[in-house]
Amino acid sequence: MMPGIPARDPGIGNRKVDGIMSLRINDIAPDFTADTTIGEVSFHDWIGDGWAVLFSHPKNFTPVCTTELGAMAGLEQEFLKRGAKVIGISVDPVESHSKWKQDIKVATGFDVDYPLIGDKELKVAKLYDMLPAAAGDTSEGRTPADNATVRSVFVIGPDKKIKLILTYPMTTGRNFAEILRAIDSIQLTSKHQVATPANWQQGDDVIITAAVSNEDAVTRFGAYETVLPYLRKTKQPAA
DSSP: OOTTSOOOOGGGSOEEETTEEEOOTTSBOOOOEEEEBTEEEEHHHHHTTSEEEEEEESOSSOHHHHHHHHHHHHHHHHHHHTTEEEEEEESSOHHHHHHHHHHHHHHHSOOOOSOEEEOTTOHHHHHTTSSOGGGOSOOTTOOTTTTTTOOEEEEEOTTSBEEEEEEOOTTSOOOHHHHHHHHHHHHHHHHSSEEOOTTOOTTSOEEEOTTSOHHHHHHHHSSOEEEETTEEEEOOOOO
């Protein structure tokens, strides 16, 4: 077991594929303790009773990631309004993060106040299935291409379960407004027996789930539209 990184409990739903752990939606997000730009963080304790967004980067001082960290800094208050803390990670030491923050300010105009995890031994990247076990145990000498798979977003709920996983190629900057939209949907649908259709935005109609009978739908939601026997739409319930 790696120091500071607890072994994954096989009872939490994580799987091994050819000896490598894999993560899926509804698995417990692996807990860990790591150094960050705000000091040592124990991940589950840091999340507390709220939501969290963990987003990763292949390497510091790279162009796309520089714009991304600035964009996230500009939207941090929107995430906090939703009860979601933000934490970043790249496979570089904390000292490097602190220097990179200056470049991010120059490039985007935003100060990065949310914590950045230092993962110079690649422990968290491996724990979250972003790098294989054979990747070694140091970030030194590794290029962004070596770390190309460390380009993911994990949305984690108050129950510490993974609600969303997105992985991007290095050349495609992430759309953080889409991550906000997804959190809005996840939070809404966790409270009501509804789902959100394609391209849904706050205030749009929602879909009544199959678990709700027609009679119960009237009680719960009032009027609704039957588009197809299995597709019933209604006004968005109050969040």
